[in-house]
Amino acid sequence: MGNWSRFNIASIVLGFGFLYLPIVLLVIFSFNESKLVTVWAGFSTKWYAQLWHNQALLDAAWVTIRVALISATCATVLGTLAALALVRYTRFRGRMLFSGMVYAPLVMPEVITGLSLLLLFVAIGLDRGFWTITLAHITFTMCFVAVVVQSRLLSFDQSIEEAALDLGATPVRTFFAITLPVIAPAVFSGWVLAFTLSLDDLVISSFTTGPGATTLPMKIYSQVRLGVTPEINAICTILIGIVAIGVIVASVVTKQREAQRERDERAAFAQ
Amino acid sequence: MKSLGSIRRSFAPWADPASKPFISVKNVTKKFGDFTAVDDLSLNIYTREFFALLGASGCGKSTLLRMLAGFEQPTSGEIILDGQSLAGIPPYRRPVNMMFQSYALFPHMTVETNIAFGLKQDGMPKADIAERVGQMLKLVKLEKFAKRKPHQLSGGQRQRVALARSLAKRPKVLLLDEPLGALDKKLREETQFELMDLQQELGLTFVVVTHDQEEAMTMADRIAVMSHGKVVQVATPAEIYEAPNSRFVADFIGDVNIFDGAVSAAENGYLRIETGDGFPIRMASPEKPAVGAKAAVAIRPEKIRVTRQPPAHAPVNAVEGEIWDIGYLGDMTVFHIRLKDGRVVKASSLNAVRAVEDPFGYDQQVWISFGEDAGVVLKD
Numbered sequence: 001m002g003n004w005s006r007f008n009i010a011s012i013v014l015g016f017g018f019l020y021l022p023i024v025l026l027v028i029f030s031f032n033e034s035k036l037v038t039v040w041a042g043f044s045t046k047w048y049a050q051l052w053h054n055q056a057l058l059d060a061a062w063v064t065i066r067v068a069l070i071s072a073t074c075a076t077v078l079g080t081l082a083a084l085a086l087v088r089y090t091r092f093r094g095r096m097l098f099s100g101m102v103y104a105p106l107v108m109p110e111v112i113t114g115l116s117l118l119l120l121f122v123a124i125g126l127d128r129g130f131w132t133i134t135l136a137h138i139t140f141t142m143c144f145v146a147v148v149v150q151s152r153l154l155s156f157d158q159s160i161e162e163a164a165l166d167l168g169a170t171p172v173r174t175f176f177a178i179t180l181p182v183i184a185p186a187v188f189s190g191w192v193l194a195f196t197l198s199l200d201d202l203v204i205s206s207f208t209t210g211p212g213a214t215t216l217p218m219k220i221y222s223q224v225r226l227g228v229t230p231e232i233n234a235i236c237t238i239l240i241g242i243v244a245i246g247v248i249v250a251s252v253v254t255k256q257r258e259a260q261r262e263r264d265e266r267a268a269f270a271q
Numbered sequence: 272m273k274s275l276g277s278i279r280r281s282f283a284p285w286a287d288p289a290s291k292p293f294i295s296v297k298n299v300t301k302k303f304g305d306f307t308a309v310d311d312l313s314l315n316i317y318t319r320e321f322f323a324l325l326g327a328s329g330c331g332k333s334t335l336l337r338m339l340a341g342f343e344q345p346t347s348g349e350i351i352l353d354g355q356s357l358a359g360i361p362p363y364r365r366p367v368n369m370m371f372q373s374y375a376l377f378p379h380m381t382v383e384t385n386i387a388f389g390l391k392q393d394g395m396p397k398a399d400i401a402e403r404v405g406q407m408l409k410l411v412k413l414e415k416f417a418k419r420k421p422h423q424l425s426g427g428q429r430q431r432v433a434l435a436r437s438l439a440k441r442p443k444v445l446l447l448d449e450p451l452g453a454l455d456k457k458l459r460e461e462t463q464f465e466l467m468d469l470q471q472e473l474g475l476t477f478v479v480v481t482h483d484q485e486e487a488m489t490m491a492d493r494i495a496v497m498s499h500g501k502v503v504q505v506a507t508p509a510e511i512y513e514a515p516n517s518r519f520v521a522d523f524i525g526d527v528n529i530f531d532g533a534v535s536a537a538e539n540g541y542l543r544i545e546t547g548d549g550f551p552i553r554m555a556s557p558e559k560p561a562v563g564a565k566a567a568v569a570i571r572p573e574k575i576r577v578t579r580q581p582p583a584h585a586p587v588n589a590v591e592g593e594i595w596d597i598g599y600l601g602d603m604t605v606f607h608i609r610l611k612d613g614r615v616v617k618a619s620s621l622n623a624v625r626a627v628e629d630p631f632g633y634d635q636q637v638w639i640s641f642g643e644d645a646g647v648v649l650k651d
């Protein structure tokens with residue numbers, strides 16, 4: 001780290017400023033005493049306290065979390081299965097088309113996904129609400145899980161599955177005793193990705209929602225249209241905090257595990 | 272002509288017409304799309320045999336092994352194990368186990384649980400499993416490493432875990448796919464002998480796939496040399512080396528000089544061949560080809576003598592040349608000798624004494640010669 005030239009410092013300041021200035025502002029103003037968002041009037045945590053009395057906001061948060069938990073879990077199961085099929089059965093007819101179709105939702109405009117799901121739900125006469133949001137979230141997060149799990153499976157040594165079969169484990173047992181534990185970290189990060197995607201989705205939720213099912217992003221968006229309140233800043237700060245802690249913990253744990261592994265390997269070969 | 276029978280070991284069930292093969296591969300063909308990996312192949316392997324499938328990569332040896340394990344199904348033909356057809360039997364119901372080239376250890380399990388995995392699938396009682404795992408750890412000298420995970424082991428230790436795991440179920444046949452490929456040279460040589468001892472001790476049938484001819488020669492009772500999905504020759508290492516049945520085998524195993532020519536006389540088990548290199552060869556051969564037929568004589572470098580004076584039988588089986596290259600390998604010295612027509616013949620001599628008086632030097636005129644049973648007459 002020798003080269004702290006002016007140019008480097010400038011690039012870093014610019015880059016990080018561009019990324020984080022808005023978020024920093026939001027966090028700072030969530031601790032603002034004043035009700036006016038743009039005028040600083042001293043430090044206070046009262047907006048956080050007030051959150052606990054905003055039943056509508058709490059309800060929306062609860063709906064969001066339930067949707068995210070259920071949809072992430074279902075999407076993880078489906079996405080993992082899709083990834084397995086795509087990686088393992090390399091010789092079936094139309095595989096290219098199939099894999100292309102699994103990944104299409106990644107680049108599909110959300111508005112279109114939302115609209116088509118809405119049309120489907122209307123067509124089959126499904127009452128819109130909590131479950132339609134959940135179904136929609138499963139649909140659009142599944143392909144993200146599939147991508148994450150597939151990239152892990154590509155580097156997966158298939159001979160360990162063959163070894164399990166060879167030692168007498170049936171294909172089902174092999175999957176649960178060998179494959180799943182080995183790809184678990186990828187499946188878990190797929191789940192986390194699906195969970196966060198579901199947590200902050202606004203567009204698809206808006207299309208597929210019905211009476212009585214409002215998610216937090218929808219609630220925040222509708223409130224912001226009436227004007228930004230410090231309360232919104234507070235809840236956003238909490239969300240940022242949760243996501244940041246999750247990301248930090250995940251990366252620290254991964255790093256430590258890798259470092260431990262490297263030490264073990266070095267120790268093993270030094271013998 | 273001396274019989275090669277004298278150099279066979281006493282264990283030779285394949286030579287006994289009364290013994291029944293333990294594994295019988297019958298006219299097996301395996302196709303992947305348009306590519307034929309194994310082509311109408313038949314083989315017999317006997318109980319307690321250490322059998323090697325030897326060939327360059329892509330010759331179909333691994334595919335054959337995978338068909339024995341059940342990971343691939345033959346396109347046609349049949350494999351019979353201990354009197355039972357293996358057709359349609361999935362890998363997890365076959366009484367064979369395999370040791371994988373990559374070892375395929377379960378990364379999330381300890382050495383112990385890796386070895387116990389197969390036993391658990393059989394529903395063996397816990398106490399018995401623990402006992403068997405203990406035996407296996409002792410067998411491969413890894414008692415101290417029972418609680419380690421695979422990534423905490425060195426390459427040699429991983430190899431031994433893989434071996435212990437594949438032996439834990441006491442399979443009727445152990446399949447080994449390039450078992451020593453990932454080890455360094457010293458360790459590989461040690462492990463070759465360990466594997467042989469183990470196979471003797473346990474009385475198992477081993478089928479090993481390898482591309483390393485030295486490894487196959489060291490370990491195996493018999494070797495099947497494969498090329499393009501077919502078996503070219505199945506024989507003991509000594510027979511493969513001393514009596515190759517084709518130019519391919521002669522060339523594939525070890526170093527060889529091949530002299531091409533035509534038969535000019537055939538009498539009492541000897542052929543006279545006029546070579547294209549300007550000297551006649553008299554060589555023992557059980558075959559009796561017609562006079563004028565094309566023939567080639569394969570002679571190993573260590574069976575060629577290098578002398579300053581012409582031998583008494585010159586010019587038969589002897590020719591003059593010039594020392595072109597000298598390679599000193601420690602245990603032996605390899606000479607490249609250039610004949611008058613420009614062809615280079617390889618000869619090697621054992622360095623049985625530490626210092627030779629008046630050694631051969633570069634550009635020296637010498638005679639190379641060989642005995643009347645030093646080589647093999649090849650038909651193709």
